[in-house]
Amino acid sequence: MKNNELLERFLRYVKIDTQSDDTSTTFPSTEKQWNLSRLLHDELKAMGLTDVSIDDHAYVMGTLPANTNKKIPVIGFLAHVDTSPETPGGNIQPNIVRNYQGGDIVLNKSKNMVLSPKEFPELNNYIGQTIITTDGTTLLGADDKAGIAEIMTAMDYLVRHPEIPHGTIKVAFTPDEEIGKGVDFFDVKKFGAEYAYTLDGGGIGELEYETFNAASALIKVQGRNIHPGYAKNKMINAMLLAMEFNSLLPEFEKPQYTQDYEGFYHLVKMEGGVENCTLQYIVRDHNRDVFQNRKKFIETVAAFMNQKYGEGRITVELKDQYFNMREKIEPVMHIVDIASRAMEMAGVEPVIQPIRGGTDGARLSYMGLPCPNIFAGGHNFHGKHEFVPLESMQKAVEVILNIIKIYTEE
Numbered sequence: 001m002k003n004n005e006l007l008e009r010f011l012r013y014v015k016i017d018t019q020s021d022d023t024s025t026t027f028p029s030t031e032k033q034w035n036l037s038r039l040l041h042d043e044l045k046a047m048g049l050t051d052v053s054i055d056d057h058a059y060v061m062g063t064l065p066a067n068t069n070k071k072i073p074v075i076g077f078l079a080h081v082d083t084s085p086e087t088p089g090g091n092i093q094p095n096i097v098r099n100y101q102g103g104d105i106v107l108n109k110s111k112n113m114v115l116s117p118k119e120f121p122e123l124n125n126y127i128g129q130t131i132i133t134t135d136g137t138t139l140l141g142a143d144d145k146a147g148i149a150e151i152m153t154a155m156d157y158l159v160r161h162p163e164i165p166h167g168t169i170k171v172a173f174t175p176d177e178e179i180g181k182g183v184d185f186f187d188v189k190k191f192g193a194e195y196a197y198t199l200d201g202g203g204i205g206e207l208e209y210e211t212f213n214a215a216s217a218l219i220k221v222q223g224r225n226i227h228p229g230y231a232k233n234k235m236i237n238a239m240l241l242a243m244e245f246n247s248l249l250p251e252f253e254k255p256q257y258t259q260d261y262e263g264f265y266h267l268v269k270m271e272g273g274v275e276n277c278t279l280q281y282i283v284r285d286h287n288r289d290v291f292q293n294r295k296k297f298i299e300t301v302a303a304f305m306n307q308k309y310g311e312g313r314i315t316v317e318l319k320d321q322y323f324n325m326r327e328k329i330e331p332v333m334h335i336v337d338i339a340s341r342a343m344e345m346a347g348v349e350p351v352i353q354p355i356r357g358g359t360d361g362a363r364l365s366y367m368g369l370p371c372p373n374i375f376a377g378g379h380n381f382h383g384k385h386e387f388v389p390l391e392s393m394q395k396a397v398e399v400i401l402n403i404i405k406i407y408t409e410e
Helices: 003-014 033-047 121-126 142-160 238-247 288-309 326-332 334-345 360-366 390-409
Strands: 050-054 060-064 075-080 095-097 105-108 113-115 131-133 169-174 195-201 206-208 213-222 264-272 276-285 314-322 373-375 387-389
Touching (some): 003 131, 003 142, 033 050, 033 142, 033 169, 060 142, 075 142, 075 360, 075 390, 095 105, 105 131, 142 169, 142 195, 195 206, 195 334, 195 360, 195 390, 206 334, 213 238, 213 288, 238 264, 238 276, 238 288, 276 288, 326 334, 334 390, 373 390
Parallel strands (some): 075 169, 075 195, 195 373
Antiparallel strands (some): 060 169, 095 131, 105 113, 131 387, 206 373, 213 276, 213 314, 264 276
């Protein structure tokens, strides 16, 4: 395997704008995701995989047929094509820093933006490596185009080395993961894998089989708009009620105060005026009981405010998004053990930890396809300080190949 092939593949993918849109009612949520899906479909066919397909929902699937008669479980590898809608994702101009020697990396001189180990000390782990960054105006898209490039590179390597024995391998690329809809229409039966792995984790060594339990909460606030000169005892300012609602949530149960297994309430969007206002939250917790209590607490706060200001001022729409996949992975923990061994074979120390988020694998696990998550190598996803070391991506490719090797030899 040559790093320049992996790098070229990754750069080709990130230059395609694939942001998803959480306000859209279509699937995929944006037409532009089709551009990368179609490209991957064509590349898989050209590579020589079989049963390559792209369906009406932009799911891309392909099969690398077994080249041995040995009975081996069918395993799959997945990544998602979309990037986060939280930061601009078009016209991406990656910056390649070769042989990084430490210190600040200037992302954008005109905007005075730097990537500094003072703020991101993990940079110090990559001295001497090739680091791919943003230009300070967009995200990079390593989440999850690094994962896509790694899977494609591993499949290409196996195609070009038919002397390496392996069972049947399935690959799939999904849209809309970033907005929690990535597997809404995914056909697990058609995919045909017994076990699978998402390449959607962060820094090198990450191996995860626990996710948050997740819900969205839409809070609608109905005010009463009266001319401010005549508003006494009449006006009800929806924005102020919204601010009061937010203030009643636990102050230190916000993302910036939590870590490890600690859950949170996260206000992601607030908009409106005096007449009406909306608050959009995501609610997260690893513990299912605590998760349920978090949702109940939101309803309790709404009930309190309706009692204070009048019934119907605050309405709550709660929607579950995904659940902790640990429940579905633990009965087949050997698939996590295999990934851990595959990392050790590649000289990578496994870092087994809970995901402070979710992956397509969380929902797939509840759909009958146990699916832990492996590092893709990137850091600072969803923002302008996103970066990925090329050597971490190379190690991810090695881990994929090692997983296949272990399944083949057992």
